[in-house]
Amino acid sequence: MLKLENISYKINDNNKIKTILNNVNYEFEEGKIYVINGVSGSGKTTLLYSIAGLISNIEGNILFDKNDLCNLKNHNERDNFRLNNISMIFQNLNLFSFLNVEDNILMPFYAKKIKVDFKVKKEVSDYLKLMNLEGFEKKTINQLSGGEQQRVAIIRAIIQKSKVILCDEPTANLDSENTEIFMSNLLKIKDNLKSIIIISTHDSRLANYADVNIMLKDGKIV
Ligand SMILES: Nc1ncnc2c1ncn2[C@@H]1O[C@H](COP(=O)(O)OP(=O)(O)OP(=O)(O)O)[C@@H](O)[C@H]1O
Numbered sequence: 555m556l557k558l559e560n561i562s563y564k565i566n567d568n569n570k571i572k573t574i575l576n577n578v579n580y581e582f583e584e585g586k587i588y589v590i591n592g593v594s595g596s597g598k599t600t601l602l603y604s605i606a607g608l609i610s611n612i613e614g615n616i617l618f619d620k621n622d623l624c625n626l627k628n629h630n631e632r633d634n635f636r637l638n639n640i641s642m643i644f645q646n647l648n649l650f651s652f653l654n655v656e657d658n659i660l661m662p663f664y665a666k667k668i669k670v671d672f673k674v675k676k677e678v679s680d681y682l683k684l685m686n687l688e689g690f691e692k693k694t695i696n697q698l699s700g701g702e703q704q705r706v707a708i709i710r711a712i713i714q715k716s717k718v719i720l721c722d723e724p725t726a727n728l729d730s731e732n733t734e735i736f737m738s739n740l741l742k743i744k745d746n747l748k749s750i751i752i753i754s755t756h757d758s759r760l761a762n763y764a765d766v767n768i769m770l771k772d773g774k775i776v
């Protein structure tokens with residue numbers, strides 16, 4: 555269970571206090587897909603970043619597995635917690651453009667110091683094949699189209715089998731075939747691993763896959 559209690563995020567914008575997240579309370583359950591809708595600027599990315607522990611001065615409590623993420627004040631603690639529990643598909647992908655596809659996907663394994671053996675590499679290849687990227691292992695990211703890069707970012711997130719998977723506009727660059735492949739994979743992960751999957755999107759195709767659809771407006775769940 556992942557519980558947000560009175561989450562607020564305010565910033566100083568030209569000497570005016572701007573409220574980006576406004577007292578969000580929500581409980582996410584294991585084994586469910588949540589789809590967050592909301593107009594541009596409503597706070598979707600900020601909400602996912604707070605859950606990922608990527609914003610330090612957030613108000614409120616984020617409770618997960620007996621930890622309060624907001625109490626992990628130090629960067630290292632938060633990085634470790636994220637690495638071990640949470641994976642994220644970023645809206646801007648955050649891939650390493652001069653590294654190859656395989657190394658990008660394996661980056662969390664390197665960070666966690668997990669030994670990359672033949673079995674792990676085979677899993678990478680299997681995912682690449684599944685996502686219509688067969689044989690792309692050694693291509694560098696800057697040789698790939700936007701949709702191909704998006705699928706690499708997707709594989710990097712789902713291959714980690716995390717308890718929480720955050721997906722920020724994950725299908726923005728995908729055609730319907732690849733969207734369906736990705737979403738059916740998330741359905742499998744939710745059933746097999748009972749992960750909490752939270753997707754922010756403008757893509758109306760994703761509503762059908764959701765267990766719960768959420769609307770965010772002006773930093774508030776409505
Ligand atoms: N560091 C920051 N400084 C100033 N304003 C910020 C900052 N981060 C976010 N904002 C503002 O907070 C609001 C919410 O941004 P956020 O990126 O969470 O929206 P979003 O719902 O993900 O939008 P989109 O659909 O365009 O991705 C926006 O008005 C944005 O301009």
Ligand SMILES: [Mg+2]
Nearest residue numbers: 598599600645
């Ligand atoms: Mg966003």
